[in-house]
Amino acid sequence: MLLTLATTHPPARDLGFLLHKHPDRVHSFTEPMGTAHVFYPEATDDRCTVALLLEVDPVGLVRGRKGAPGEGFALAQYVNDRPYAASSMLAMALKDVFRTAMTGRCNARPELAAAAIPLEIHVPAVASRAGSDLPRRLFEPLGWRVAVATGPLDPDVPAWGESPYLDVRLSGTLRLAEALNHLYVLLPVLDDAKHYRVGGxxxxxxxxxxxxxxxxxxxxxxxxxxxxxxxxxxxxxxxxxxxxxxxxxxxxxxxxxxxxxxxxxxxxPLSLAEQRRGAVLAVLRSHAARRVGDLGCGEGLLARELLGERTIEHVLAADVSARALRIAGSRLGVERMSDAQRARLTLIQSSLTYRDERLTGLDAAVLMEVVEHVDP
Incomplete structure (x- = not known):
């Protein structure tokens, strides 16, 4: 899948400073879904274009995946639009390779990073099954001019109708960091099918x-x-x-x-478990609890919701089962967390039947799935 971004702001080659990628080199990055390449098809003082090409490994995406019996042999897992159509994979690669640019930091050209410059963005294959009007509804309120082109799914078979893939071009005068954040959020919104499990x-x-x-x-x-x-x-x-x-x-x-x-x-309809977690969150909000213990956290369902609460500064998730804690860590995506997110979470193995100094200093303790196992 491909995305290009261009500017004519003189000297246009300074785009390399903003992106922290030298225009005269090809930069390659290993991603969970394949390999991302950053290169410059053109780089002059009048116009500079950077391209992000993501080579997706469809077999690698499926390898090791657990599912229903026989699911691993489903042809659709290997033959689909994931390697070609812009999606959450491209958004993830965008964030990984342009992480500093997305924050608006550029020590070499700080005044340029803070300035609105003319930008042109082209995504030749966008999956938008909600129709060609959705890109306009999403990008135009942000100051972009949007051009959308579509065509038949197969020119030789008109009966198949229009292709669900759009050729989208954006143009506007914005800060580069703003543009990258718009793409990071709205590309998955257009596709409406994230390639990973969504958590808190x-x-x-x-x-x-x-x-x-x-x-x-x-x-x-x-x-x-x-x-x-x-x-x-x-x-x-x-x-x-x-x-x-x-x-x-x-x-x-x-x-x-x-x-x-x-x-x-x-x-x-909300399940009983979801209603129970919602009731717990409501009580914690009413007491303005900032340090919360999820004691007997199990596989981390409640801990995930607690981390989604901005007012909760720290979550301590404890369970007597080492296996449950491993599952909770995977469910919460601990390995993918930023340092700031990781600092909000502590996972420990502990039992409520023993004194544990690590459980002190909490504003609130939740025993949602454990209280029935504790002696009066």
Whole structure:
């Protein structure tokens, strides 16, 4: 899959300083889904274009994956649009290779990093099964001019109809960091099918990348719902935190959660377990607890929701089972966490039947799945 970004801001070759990638070299990076290459098809003082090419290994994506019996032999796992159409994979690669540029830092050209410059972005294959109007709804409110082209799925077989893949071109005058954050959030929103399991840390990622624009975006509810894979609890958490910034009334928040039914499937009823976790979160919010212990955390379902709460500064997740803690660490994505996210979480093996000094200093302790096993 391919993405190009160009500027004519003189001297245009300074784009290399902003991206921290020299225009005269090819840069390659190993990603979980394949290999990302950064190179410059053109680099003059009048115009400079950088290209991000992501080579996806479809076999590597499936290798070692656990699923239902026989699933490993499903041809669709190997033959699909994942290697070609822009998706969450391209967004992840974008963040990995341009991480510093996304923060707006450039020691060599700090004044350029802070300036709005003319930018042109081209993504030749965008999966948008919601139609060609969605890219305009997402990017135009952010100051982009959007050109969308489509065509038949196969010119030799007109009966197959229009292709679900769009050729999208964006042009505008924005800060480079703003442009990269727009792409990081909105490419997965267009595709609406993330390649990894979405957990509570995705709320933080969304709000961090959309800090300057998401609250005021007219499609903020649709963006949150699609970015968070239609998980109602996570979407509600994201919209509630956005409402704090935008002073949205609770009634408007409820409307947002139920909106856009023409594009998104209706929310399923909450399970009893989800209702129980929601009730626990409500009590913790009412007491303004900042350091919370999830004692008997099991596989980390509640801990994931606790980490999604901005007001909770630290989560201590404890369980007597080493196996449960390993699963919890995997479910919470500990290996993929940033240092700041990792500092908010402590995973320990501990039993409630013994004194443990590591459990001191908490504002609240939750025994959601354990209290029935504790002697009166």
């Amino acid at each position: 840390d995705e709320v933080d990622k969304l709000l961090r990348a959309g800090a300057d624009w998401l609250a005021s975006h007219p499609e903020s509810d649709l963006i949150a719902r699609r970015y968070l894979s239609h998980r109602r609890e996570l979407t509600r958490s994201a919209l509630a935190r956005l409402a704090e910034v935008d002073d949205t009334e609770p009634e408007q928040l409820d409307d947002a959660l139920g909106g856009a039914v023409e594009l998104d499937p209706p929310d399923r």
